Amino acid sequence: MTSNNAIGIVYLRNKRTTSEVAKIVGIHLATLQRWIAQGKVKAPQPTLIGAVGYRLWSQDDIAELKEVKKAIYCKGRGRKSNPKL
Numbered sequence: 001m002t003s004n005n006a007i008g009i010v011y012l013r014n015k016r017t018t019s020e021v022a023k024i025v026g027i028h029l030a031t032l033q034r035w036i037a038q039g040k041v042k043a044p045q046p047t048l049i050g051a052v053g054y055r056l057w058s059q060d061d062i063a064e065l066k067e068v069k070k071a072i073y074c075k076g077r078g079r080k081s082n083p084k085l
Contacts, residue, residue, distance in 0.1 A: 015056040015058060016057045018032060021062055025069055042066060044061055
């Protein structure tokens with residue numbers, strides 16, 4: 001285990017937080033949180049570090065999330081622009 005005193009989080013070897021995983025996979029944090037809430041992604045159980053619970057993702061969890069992204073994520077499906085008249 002290594003310690004990062006600047007932000008007070010203890011990182012376990014080869015584990016990432018939810019926000020880090022979202023960046024690695026290439027989706028917005030809100031999208032990942034929505035997928036977790038909707039049950040599309042199985043998130044790891046929270047680990048208490050101090051009084052705060054962190055979901056620490058393993059490399060296997062990240063690989064599984066990348067597969068889920070391939071199956072359900074379609075970039076550019078957002079609002080259509082208004083055509084200029």
